[in-house]
Amino acid sequence: MIDTTTFWTLTISLGVGTFLIRFSFLGLLGGRKLPDRALIYLRYVGAAVLPAMFMPLLVWPEATGGSPDTIRLLSALAALAAGVRFGVIWAILVGMGTLYFLQFLFS
Amino acid sequence: MTTRQAFWCGYLDCAPFILIVVPYSMLFGVVARDAGLDILQTMAMSVLVIAGASQFTALALLQDQAPVFVALAAALAVNLRMAMYSAALVPHIGHARLGLRAIMAYLMVDQAFAVAVRTYEDRPEMTPPIKVAYYFGCMALICPFWYGFTLMGALVGQAIPAAFSLDFAVPVCFIALTAPLVRSGPHVIAALVAGITALAFAWVPWSLGLLIAAGLGVFVGGQAEILLARWAQGSNP
Numbered sequence: 001m002i003d004t005t006t007f008w009t010l011t012i013s014l015g016v017g018t019f020l021i022r023f024s025f026l027g028l029l030g031g032r033k034l035p036d037r038a039l040i041y042l043r044y045v046g047a048a049v050l051p052a053m054f055m056p057l058l059v060w061p062e063a064t065g066g067s068p069d070t071i072r073l074l075s076a077l078a079a080l081a082a083g084v085r086f087g088v089i090w091a092i093l094v095g096m097g098t099l100y101f102l103q104f105l106f107s
Numbered sequence: 108m109t110t111r112q113a114f115w116c117g118y119l120d121c122a123p124f125i126l127i128v129v130p131y132s133m134l135f136g137v138v139a140r141d142a143g144l145d146i147l148q149t150m151a152m153s154v155l156v157i158a159g160a161s162q163f164t165a166l167a168l169l170q171d172q173a174p175v176f177v178a179l180a181a182a183l184a185v186n187l188r189m190a191m192y193s194a195a196l197v198p199h200i201g202h203a204r205l206g207l208r209a210i211m212a213y214l215m216v217d218q219a220f221a222v223a224v225r226t227y228e229d230r231p232e233m234t235p236p237i238k239v240a241y242y243f244g245c246m247a248l249i250c251p252f253w254y255g256f257t258l259m260g261a262l263v264g265q266a267i268p269a270a271f272s273l274d275f276a277v278p279v280c281f282i283a284l285t286a287p288l289v290r291s292g293p294h295v296i297a298a299l300v301a302g303i304t305a306l307a308f309a310w311v312p313w314s315l316g317l318l319i320a321a322g323l324g325v326f327v328g329g330q331a332e333i334l335l336a337r338w339a340q341g342s343n344p
Contacts, residue, residue, distance in 0.1 A: 001143045002170065007148055008148075010169060010178055010182075011148070013175075014155070014156050015155030015156050017183045018161065018183065019212060021189050021190050022213065024190050025190065026193045026194075026197055029201055030197075030208065031203075032201065041326065041328070042195040042325075043329070044293065045194070045224075045325055046221050046285075046288045047289055047294040047298045048297045048300070048324025049191055050281050051285055051301045051305065052305035052320040052324065053317065054278040054282060054302075055303070055306055057277055057278045059306055061274060061278075072275055076278060079283065080286055083282060084286045088123045088283045089122075091282055092126050092280070092283050096276065103272065
């Protein structure tokens, strides 16, 4: 059981803290012009953060107790290829579809 | 493009992520109820925080009887990546009024960020108000689904069977977000560097490996762009 006071302390501080993180640069810098050099680096935020998020989840999935799973890796490659070639919705459909198909074949 | 059109354009561009948001938010509802939270508490967490990964982290640590500040720090560390999103959005929507910026900050989730930034870069002709409308369009779809299906999960309380491997929906979602962003050599380099260093630094506590990897990816991507531009200049003076 999670204690009520503990829960609300955590949730409210997490809500406020997360908001402050999200608000940080957008809130403080506002419409100020950023130096060109900074603009160059900022273009790579999405391409860097997102793979850093999914790679550990992909290579050491919790569902397999953290050991790499060939089916998940192949499905991820299929999703990436579909995403690059055809777009977002195909990445999702092909990724999950390949996973189900290979799991059906090999289990 | 009018602001109205931009709003609906963002709405449609984010629509595919419903496929991910629905099971993921339901899962949160189920897990939260299993952990002993009531419906109000479950919803309060989803509404106040709207950041799935950190909510799961906080919940798991609370269940393990970790001290509050430990659970809080760990969950906040998961969300620190959003400071980078916040900075990357400044050139596009930083001009908006303070109140609007606050609402946009509250709504800043991975999907809205990745989809919006991709579109802003593809369409440099978008004016600042159009960009703001587009951003709200992205979240107008995701947000109600996030709340609604957290509630559904909390009410139904029935976990989706493990055979559906829903754990895989999270990496697939991030892959779907990444794919359209890796559109040039430097982008590919940034993604590879960040992805590989995230594995190398996975041992670093407090999810800080993620930040090290992301920071390194951003730096190397930017450096690559600068070098390529220099070479291009050097070869045709």
